[in-house]
Amino acid sequence: MSSCPSKVSSSSLIFGAGVPKPVLTDEEIKLVRDGSNGVRGILPARFYTDPDIWKWEVENVLKKNWLFVGPWDWAEKPGDYFTIEMFGEPLVITRDKEGELHCLVNSCRHRWAKVAQEEKGNASVLVCPYHRWSYNLDGSLRAMSLESIQGLDKKDCGLPQLRLELWNGLIFINFDKDAKPLAPQLAEADKYIKNYGLSKFKFADKMPYESDWNYKFSFETGFEAYHHIGVHNERISEAMPPAAHRVIASGELFTLYGQTGTQEMHEAGVYHPFGTPPWMDEQRAADRSYDAMYLGVYPSLICFIQPHQISFITTQHKSVDRNQSASCISIADWAHEVPNAQTLIANEVQFMKDVQDEDTLACTSLQAGVRSSFNKQGYLHPKFEGWLHHYYEWWVNQIQKEE
Ligand code: FES
Ligand SMILES: [Fe+2]
Known part of the structure; x- marks a missing residue:
C-alpha cells in the first residue's frame, strides 16, 4: 500500500546534508575558549554574514535545538492555531480538542498546498x-474530499509533526525527533522563576518588524546589559546600570542573569509598578536581587522577566541577514486585576516598544558594521558582559561536534 511521508527525517531538510561545516582556526577557538591576556573573543564576523555558514547553522544547530515560537495563549483554546515559517518551512501550531498543543508541517499531503492560510x-x-x-x-x-483514493491509507497521510514542548508558558519546537527534552535542561533556571507563575501570564501586545540582521544579533543584544549605557542610555541606564548585573544560574543550554535594583528605586515602586505581587511575602519583596532577570536559552530565546511581565522576541528565520521578528509582552494574570491595570499595561507595552526601537538601532548598526573586511573577532568586556562567553563557547561546541 502507498503511503504519504509523515515522519520528519534528515531527507526533508531544505539545504540537504551536503552543506559544508564552517571552519574555525585554532587561534579563533582559543580566543573564544581561553582568551588572550584575560580577554576573550566572540565568534568571527563571517558567522553573521556568510550565507553558507547560515545554511550550515540551519541544518546543524537551528534544526537540532529547541526553537522558541510564541507564548501559550497564541493558541489558548481548543481549535486555536497560528502559522509561522522557519527557513521556508511552513508550520502551524494548533491546540486540539483535548487541549494538547501540536506543531504540524503546514503543507498538504495531497499536492502540497498550504493548509492553514x-x-x-x-x-x-x-x-x-x-x-x-x-x-x-x-x-x-x-478525510479526502469527494471520494477516498483507493490504495492510499488515510492513517499514513497525516501532516508531519515536529516535537513541541511547553515550558513556563513558552512554546518551543524541535525539528530533531531525537533531541533531549528541554525542561530538564532548564531545571536550574526554574528554581528562580517558578514563583512567578509564567504559565498563567497573558499575552498583551506585539510589535512585528523585519529584522534585517543576523538572528544572533537579536539574541546577543538582549543578552548583556553593557549596552544600557549606549542605545538605552536615556531610558534605562540609571535604573539598570551595567554594573548591577550578574549571573544567577547557568546550564549547558542557558544562562539566567539578573539585576539587583537600587533601594531608592525600589521604594519609588520602579520595579513593582503593579504593586507587590500577591505571592510575595515581605522578606521576598525586600529582596531586590531577582526582580529583573534575563533568560537566554541557546540559540533562540532571549527574554526579560519581572514579577509582573515577560517580554520576548520571536524570530521566523529567512536568511543570513533577513528575518521576520516580533517583540512581545505578556502580563501576569494578577496584574490585570489591580486598579488602573489598563493604563499600567499600556505603559509596559510602550516601554517594550521603545526599548525595541533602540535595540533595532543597535542591530541595524551591527549588521552594517560587521561586513567590514577588516573585522576578525570582537572582544568581550570581562566585567560587564563576561557571561556572553558561555554562549560563544556553546557555539564553538556546536561547530566542533561530530556530525
Ligand atoms: S493540495 Fe491539498 S487537497 Fe489537494
Ligand atoms: Fe537592549
Whole structure:
C-alpha cells in the first residue's frame, strides 16, 4: 500500500546534508575558549554574514535545538492555531480538542498546498483550500474530499509533526525527533522563576518588524546589559546600570542573569509598578536581587522577566541577514486585576516598544558594521558582559561536534 511521508527525517531538510561545516582556526577557538591576556573573543564576523555558514547553522544547530515560537495563549483554546515559517518551512501550531498543543508541517499531503492560510485563527478542522482534504487538529487526515483514493491509507497521510514542548508558558519546537527534552535542561533556571507563575501570564501586545540582521544579533543584544549605557542610555541606564548585573544560574543550554535594583528605586515602586505581587511575602519583596532577570536559552530565546511581565522576541528565520521578528509582552494574570491595570499595561507595552526601537538601532548598526573586511573577532568586556562567553563557547561546541 502507498503511503504519504509523515515522519520528519534528515531527507526533508531544505539545504540537504551536503552543506559544508564552517571552519574555525585554532587561534579563533582559543580566543573564544581561553582568551588572550584575560580577554576573550566572540565568534568571527563571517558567522553573521556568510550565507553558507547560515545554511550550515540551519541544518546543524537551528534544526537540532529547541526553537522558541510564541507564548501559550497564541493558541489558548481548543481549535486555536497560528502559522509561522522557519527557513521556508511552513508550520502551524494548533491546540486540539483535548487541549494538547501540536506543531504540524503546514503543507498538504495531497499536492502540497498550504493548509492553514491565516496568521492565526480558530477551526474545528483544517481544510486544504486546493481540493479540500481535511485534517484534524492533531494533524491526522480526517478525510479526502469527494471520494477516498483507493490504495492510499488515510492513517499514513497525516501532516508531519515536529516535537513541541511547553515550558513556563513558552512554546518551543524541535525539528530533531531525537533531541533531549528541554525542561530538564532548564531545571536550574526554574528554581528562580517558578514563583512567578509564567504559565498563567497573558499575552498583551506585539510589535512585528523585519529584522534585517543576523538572528544572533537579536539574541546577543538582549543578552548583556553593557549596552544600557549606549542605545538605552536615556531610558534605562540609571535604573539598570551595567554594573548591577550578574549571573544567577547557568546550564549547558542557558544562562539566567539578573539585576539587583537600587533601594531608592525600589521604594519609588520602579520595579513593582503593579504593586507587590500577591505571592510575595515581605522578606521576598525586600529582596531586590531577582526582580529583573534575563533568560537566554541557546540559540533562540532571549527574554526579560519581572514579577509582573515577560517580554520576548520571536524570530521566523529567512536568511543570513533577513528575518521576520516580533517583540512581545505578556502580563501576569494578577496584574490585570489591580486598579488602573489598563493604563499600567499600556505603559509596559510602550516601554517594550521603545526599548525595541533602540535595540533595532543597535542591530541595524551591527549588521552594517560587521561586513567590514577588516573585522576578525570582537572582544568581550570581562566585567560587564563576561557571561556572553558561555554562549560563544556553546557555539564553538556546536561547530566542533561530530556530525
Ligand atoms: S493540495 Fe491539498 S487537497 Fe489537494
Ligand atoms: Fe537592549
